[in-house]
Amino acid sequence: MSEKRKFGFETRMLHAGHIPDSYSGSRAVPIYQTAGYVFDSPEYAASLFELKQYGNIYTRISNPTTAVFEERIASLEGGTGALATASGQAAQLITMMTLMNPGDEFVASSHLYGGTYTQFEHTFKKLSIKVHFVDPMDIKNWEKAITPKTRVLYGETIGNPQGSVFDFEGVSSLAKANGIPLIIDNTLASPYLCRPLEWGADIVLHSATKFINGHGTSIAGVIIDSGKFDFSNYPAISSPSIPYHNLNFYETFGHYGFLMKARCESLRDTGATISPFDSFLLIQGLESLSVRMDRHVQNALAVATFLKNHPMVDWVNFASLPDHVHHARAKKYLPKGAGSVFAFGIKALNNNPRETGKKFLENLELFSHVANLGDCKSLVIHPASTTHQQLSDEELKRANIKPELIRLSVGLETIDDLLWDLEQAFHAISR
Amino acid sequence: MGLGTSLSCDISMNTRLSADEIRKYQNSELIRKLLNGAKTIAIVGLSDKKERASNFVGSYLKSEGYTVIPVNPLKQEILGEKCYPDLASIPVPVDVVDVFRRPDEIVGVIQEAIAIKAKAIWMQLGIVNRDAAELAVKNGLGVVMDRCMKMEHGRYNGNLHWAGMNTEIITAKKVSRFI
Numbered sequence: 001m002s003e004k005r006k007f008g009f010e011t012r013m014l015h016a017g018h019i020p021d022s023y024s025g026s027r028a029v030p031i032y033q034t035a036g037y038v039f040d041s042p043e044y045a046a047s048l049f050e051l052k053q054y055g056n057i058y059t060r061i062s063n064p065t066t067a068v069f070e071e072r073i074a075s076l077e078g079g080t081g082a083l084a085t086a087s088g089q090a091a092q093l094i095t096m097m098t099l100m101n102p103g104d105e106f107v108a109s110s111h112l113y114g115g116t117y118t119q120f121e122h123t124f125k126k127l128s129i130k131v132h133f134v135d136p137m138d139i140k141n142w143e144k145a146i147t148p149k150t151r152v153l154y155g156e157t158i159g160n161p162q163g164s165v166f167d168f169e170g171v172s173s174l175a176k177a178n179g180i181p182l183i184i185d186n187t188l189a190s191p192y193l194c195r196p197l198e199w200g201a202d203i204v205l206h207s208a209t210k211f212i213n214g215h216g217t218s219i220a221g222v223i224i225d226s227g228k229f230d231f232s233n234y235p236a237i238s239s240p241s242i243p244y245h246n247l248n249f250y251e252t253f254g255h256y257g258f259l260m261k262a263r264c265e266s267l268r269d270t271g272a273t274i275s276p277f278d279s280f281l282l283i284q285g286l287e288s289l290s291v292r293m294d295r296h297v298q299n300a301l302a303v304a305t306f307l308k309n310h311p312m313v314d315w316v317n318f319a320s321l322p323d324h325v326h327h328a329r330a331k332k333y334l335p336k337g338a339g340s341v342f343a344f345g346i347k348a349l350n351n352n353p354r355e356t357g358k359k360f361l362e363n364l365e366l367f368s369h370v371a372n373l374g375d376c377k378s379l380v381i382h383p384a385s386t387t388h389q390q391l392s393d394e395e396l397k398r399a400n401i402k403p404e405l406i407r408l409s410v411g412l413e414t415i416d417d418l419l420w421d422l423e424q425a426f427h428a429i430s431r
Numbered sequence: 432m433g434l435g436t437s438l439s440c441d442i443s444m445n446t447r448l449s450a451d452e453i454r455k456y457q458n459s460e461l462i463r464k465l466l467n468g469a470k471t472i473a474i475v476g477l478s479d480k481k482e483r484a485s486n487f488v489g490s491y492l493k494s495e496g497y498t499v500i501p502v503n504p505l506k507q508e509i510l511g512e513k514c515y516p517d518l519a520s521i522p523v524p525v526d527v528v529d530v531f532r533r534p535d536e537i538v539g540v541i542q543e544a545i546a547i548k549a550k551a552i553w554m555q556l557g558i559v560n561r562d563a564a565e566l567a568v569k570n571g572l573g574v575v576m577d578r579c580m581k582m583e584h585g586r587y588n589g590n591l592h593w594a595g596m597n598t599e600i601i602t603a604k605k606v607s608r609f610i
Contacts (some may be wrong), residue, residue: 012601015601015603019589019604020603020604020605020606022605025605047490047494051480052487053494053583054591055592056593062594066595067593067594067595071596071597074595074597075599079597080442080444080596081591081595082594082595082597083595168599226444227442227443227445228443228445229445240482245482246482248482251557253580254556254579254582255444255582256582256594259595263595290464412589
């Protein structure tokens with residue numbers, strides 16, 4: 001066997017992070033459904049608590065099943081390590097709490113998932129952390145927003161509802177020139193379609209609930225660190241940690257300082273921990289990731305093309321379509337396809353776009369009306385009549401959500417059945 | 432101390448070294464050889480303060496079964512081991528000299544390491560002295576620079592899998608590291 005073998009993506013989907021244990025030989029990853037771990041001795045326990053030894057103390061901080069998921073996703077993203085969390089929102093919170101102190105600021109793309117926008121704008125205010133949102137379509141907007149207080153640049157690989165593709169090279173050069181880490185939410189792409197660390201990002205986040213789990217069965221998140229960012233002069237990582245008796249995470253754990261601090265301080269103290277059973281479901285999800293994603297992008301392109309050519313459709317925002325403003329960028333960063341989640345707008349009937357969208361959704365038979373995405377099953381949501389129904393047309397406009405906007409997460413059903421469902425819904429509302 | 436299954440450990444990570452220097456001074460084969468083969472490690476600049484990085488490294492390596500020899504002229508004993516004022520005073524053969532000193536003090540340490548016929552010099556994270564590294568290589572010593580011996584041990588033998596680290600170990604065979 002060659003010592004230097006670089007195993008492929010699919011091999012690592014199935015094997016990375018798990019070595020069959022010698023006492024049971026269990027081929028599947030065992031679920032270690034335990035809260036605590038028996039210590040060898042009081043002295044050994046003390047060294048674990050001081051972080052002088054590597055090992056499990058309590059599942060709020062680490063767990064052997066979760067560690068398999070963490071190493072596996074780190075391997076797939078090309079990172080040095082990972083930290084799993086109770087949700088994607090928790091992954092963001094833990095990352096930002098680890099990197100920032102009260103009074104710090106960060107710059108984020110305005111093309112963000114709504115829940116992220118709310119967390120950054122409102123909840124982070126309570127931690128005295130200030131976000132500046134920028135229109136990501138022009139790199140100059142990022143440049144102008146950076147100040148000496150800026151600690152992080154933040155964006156999503158694929159931003160919705162615009163279907164925009166992140167300017168990895170532009171923003172990562174800016175991040176490097178300013179010594180600021182670039183953090184990317186890669187949820188909509190998954191590491192199979194895009195690996196932001198290869199394009200200059202420093203840290204990648206996921207809502208693992210989506211394509212990683214793949215079956216809509218777990219709420220989960222994960223943080224992956226490239227290990228390449230120089231934290232030696234980064235205040236939150238290289239200053240003494242008071243709870244750990246002035247331990248300096250950078251000096252002691254080197255390139256792993258951020259992840260150790262995120263685990264041993266932020267995860268420990270927020271308690272936003274994933275359960276071992278959910279980690280097991282994520283591991284199962286990852287084992288079929290490439291196969292699912294290939295079909296997801298194939299079906300999504302067929303659905304988007306069908307909609308694009310439909311006389312009742314006004315617009316489709318999907319970077320896999322040749323007329324999208326970021327099509328060339330999508331081909332570069334997402335060569336296998338720009339995911340399977342996109343938004344489109346129906347032409348308004350009776351001059352009432354909100355009602356038209358609502359009626360279309362009501363008439364769908366096969367697309368599930370669900371506030372989730374990245375499931376094997378096709379999902380649909382009409383924000384103006386559900387998540388954003390309390391907003392006036394004027395407020396919707398400010399939130400960048402058109403009243404007719406419908407978001408699809410195209411699943412793995414027989415493609416002809418998906419197209420049939422859309423066509424019959426168009427037919428139903430046009431009568 | 433068993434470092435059996437590690438295959439690659441070539442993932443790049445933050446360092447002050449260039450790509451060429453990484454191949455030379457953070458060479459994965461050399462690191463694996465040192466971690467596997469070394470028995471006695473002298474730690475120059477080992478602190479008795481529990482929160483210092485050197486204390487973390489020393490206590491970890493000791494618990495992993497290495498013989499750790501503290502080199503610190505100001506102390507009698509650290510981590511329960513007898514302290515020596517310099518490398519020349521150590522009465523037993525030294526495999527690896529692990530260094531926690533400022534870059535401008537490295538040349539002197541390397542001259543001592545050459546004199547006692549140590550097999551390798553390991554400069555900890557953040558310590559870069561290219562001239563000193565060259566001097567050590569010319570005198571036949573293995574050289575590792577700007578890496579932490581504790582972190583590399585945990586990475587190469589899989590101990591840091593516990594904390595979600597990408598150990599780069601891929602195998603379908605049963606191993607004993609979890610026992």
